[in-house]
Amino acid sequence: MIQRYYKVRKFDDPDALAQLRLIQRFGFPELRELRFEQVLRTEGTDEAGVRKLLPYFCNPVNEQAAVASLLNPDCGPIREVSYRRAMAERQLETIMHCANALGVSELVYARFATRYQFTGVDNRQADEIIARFFCNTTTQQVMAPGTEWDTLIPQGELGDVEHIDIAQMTDEQLLELSKTRKLKMDLAPLQALQHFFKVEEPGVARDGDIHAYAALTSNHCAHTTWEALGLMKRLKRATARINHGRVLSAYVDNAGGFLFYGGQAICIKGETHIHPTFFGDPFCGTMTEFGGLLRDIMGMGQGGRPILTSTILATVDPKLPWEKLPKGFTHPLLVLQGNIRGTHGWNNPSGIPTGWSQYLVHPNNFKGVALGQAMGILPAKRVKKGTPRPGSFIVLAGDDTGNDGVGGATASSTSATFETSLIDAASVQHGEPIMQQALMEVTPILRDHDCIEAVNDCGAAGLTSSCYDLAQKIGCWINLAWVPLKCFAMRKWEILLSESQQRMVYCIRPEKLEEALAIFRTYGVKATVIGVFTHNKRFQAVYDRDVNQATWQTNPQAVMTGEVVANLPCSLFKRVPLPRIEVREPTEKPQPFTPPALSTAQDWANAIRQHLGHYNVADQSAAAQQFDGTVGGECKLHYLGQRNMPDELSARTPVLGKPWTIGAAVSVNQFGSQIDPAAFGRLMVAQAGAKLVAAGFNPANVFLCANVMSPEVRDHPENAWRLVQLVEGYAGATEVTRWPVISGKESGSCTCFGPDGTRYDAPLTLSIYAVSPMPHHHRLITKPFAHPGDHLVLFHPGLEQIHLGGSVYFDSFGQLGNALPILDLKEFRRGMSRYHRLLRQLNWSGNGTAITARSAVSEGGLIRRVFEQALGSGLGCSLQFNFHQSGDELASWLFGELHGSILFTIKPQAFQQATWTQGLQRRDYTVLGQVTQEPNLTVNCGGTNVFSTPINGLTANWSQTFREALAA
């Protein structure tokens, strides 16, 4: 017998009101009111029993509950959305516990659903709203009015293993197989698999064999594009050449690590999640991105603890008119909103601060950039990747396995089409951050109890990759019948491939198993033995319910009984045929551009106002304020300062009670790669590092994580050329700066096709995540101006020529230009060391603090930085240029993106002593002016005033652009 209870809010409903406004803006202005009603269904209880559950279901202060719906049908169409019955209720564990606590022992199952009532629209419009905003059909369904299930318990059957005679197939049939099974495989790997079943182990393939091979040899898992172009080798070679003494782990684990202080190591990782964020589900895609980042940290060495994340999203302008959106594409506003919601939806409950957020636009970003980075900490002695031994148990811990997240690795390895959001929806994970947070808590405890021999995540390719990665030298055996499921209508290979960010695989020795399981239990984490590491060097998965788990655990062996789902030699996965990729330099060159001359003071003020209102450099605090950036209690420098002044880095002290500080800064850009990708790569390295050095971090200890997002290169030789140039550019730059790349992630899937076949290549994008340790947070130099009268100095070592190509300023005119700023990296490197010595001399030698503020110049140029420093301090500044007024030259100085340059202020007394200049090369700095008490921005050239404008007068566009876009 199914019992029901309904509830609505008694008073206002801010959530419903926010959704109403969103839906009204998205094409349903006639919708006048939106009401939510929650439904609780129970099985096994009588009405008295379900009433006892009310303390869990209904807060009597602001909600009212009843056994019948509280919505008035006359007020408009009502639609009810619930999870499909094959899906387990995500709250089930909590509600069963609470039911027990409330004395409802007879409860068998419970489910929640939401009813939506729309006033002002008709039935057809209600259906459209539901489909667009409230129902993800992969896992949810709209309940037809009057229908009721006879049972709430998940129903469904596990499909049988299919056998496929791949050995006998023609090439056409192989390609058809790839298409129908969504393997996204090229012919060469298909033929390699065919050869295995034809020659090496003649026989018929199982569906598990094929899907496991497809996933593990996909571009996502095997980096086939980068391997084919030699880019992985190039990066590894650069890091090896640098041979930095602090690097503990690079290119061998889920993340890269370096030595911090007190025997601790810091690890870093970057992650792209482009496919599900742009074509699928922006919210779940972003949740997957952050879940993926954090589990990579947990899977580092013998288990790391995440401490910081960052997020970057590059879309088409969210104000894009709906009619200009190609059919089947997700509107950029929905991508932006979903991304912001997903970022706080994962990071906030996880208790991991978001230390940086940045949003960019470009007209080709229909499949743009969704990127995150994460940092973690673990004891240095635990940083090496663990090695399982035969006989160790495979323990699966965390969330139950479902049919979401199946095929994510393959789906994210290719271009998208207008149909992707429908066809590949099942590849999107439905995350549960609370379970991952429990895993984050328990993993370091298990590690410190010596329970973890090795650990890995169930991200891309699920159990397949987690177990294969650990077992590739010895082999493993898994019984899929022991995997706890949340969906009961799956095929067995799907259990093997199902991805989740809140499931981890732990390799645990038999003698530590009992202790480990007790720890898992104490922290509320479900953990199950699902197999064993073997010594037969095979990847084996069976489904056999008849194997008694308790008996088997006394003598764990591979038992090839029941249904065999996969049985392949581990060596097969290493034989990945690489694609042949043509590389060709583009014949079309970028064109020069001359912006309109600025002559009057008003021209300048207007130009600066417009410039500061560019989406990429505008105030983006409307997003940042939704992310908890201070959780953990270790925040020393938040990237959002007074009056929403954006900082350029975040800094934390990750060991509570210790002054040891870690700083993180990001550079990311989409313009420069279209002009000169190699030079662009160099500039991005310089920019990221300079942000840290400016704040006091030692240029001898900067470590990088590089993320490259490229459009498809396998069918586009010019895209391939740009990618190769870019990697050479930044790899070479790291060798000069001696800032090793120790981790990263590449994605070559930023291409999509509209229904008319139009190809959209997002611009080649590079993001450098720079991280550096500092012995004491007292050394941090802050950004806002400190005192009126302080002198402003622009330190620009290695800057040879200022060009406006690839700048935000040019983009405001819809132009790119044809030349990037030119930076001599060797001089830049020496300059960073000189600046650091200057800080030692003037700030850290015990004679007070002479350098009072800093900022590293990047996108938006010098004018953006002085504006931000003035805004954050409530002060102003006066800049003097020695040249006589020339619109061109002044615009170059103010709007030029002098990547690698540092703007700092110095107290008058120290400035006048002139000892500060002794360690610097004269050509490396320009004295620009002074900080003023009046909150004005004044610029003089050759002794003549060009313009003077109040800082407050410049904020209008700056503060509005992003907020307006978010509410477009």
Next chain:
Amino acid sequence: MKPQVIIPWWRGTNCHRETKFKFEQAGARVDVVPIVTLREGKRRLSDTDLIVFAGGFSEGDYGWGAGCAAAIDLVYVLGDQLQEAVQRRIPIGGFCNGAQTMTATGLLPSGARFGTPAAVLDVNLSALFEHWVATKIVLHDCGNLWTRGLDGVELITPSAHHEGRLVCEEPTPVFDILGSYGTYDGDVTMSPNGSPIAGIGSPDKTRAWFMPHPERNGEVGLHIIRNGVDAVR
């Protein structure tokens, strides 16, 4: 002997590290105790000098919302221990999700009977999660042990929540205001959630909660925490 503090931990509790650290700085011995350990009776909630509920998203804030699932544990599984703690005047504090949990249990403000909420920390008026790095709270000394000597003192500290707007049942339950947003009288324009009230205390002066995070603050936040520890020293 240092006073003993217990911080119960549910899945989703995520501010326990910094809370533990601050109470240790204030001179306490602190144990973060997983709720399973309490449920199984391996530790008793009342066998301590001080109880603190830390911030986070306890059990995902499933059920009707913030603090609900944790409150059911506290009322229906550990109720006798919690009532014993209240009767023994063991100081209890809560920050953010801890405040939500105390409200959901009816610990503060007190409901008509034990386990019945008399108020709710409702969704912010913006309907958004609001992280304010430097929220200004003006403290009130109403004799509550947690804010003793801090009347009129400004606490500038982060607040980070989606549900922090205090909405009370009628008639309004009795409690002391211990912290107001922006000004002594409270200024909703300086509030992240639409309520002028940032923290409240119990009439018996032993229990307090704050929606913002004193544990993420320096001296003033530590002063509040030290007050709690000193009261049982």
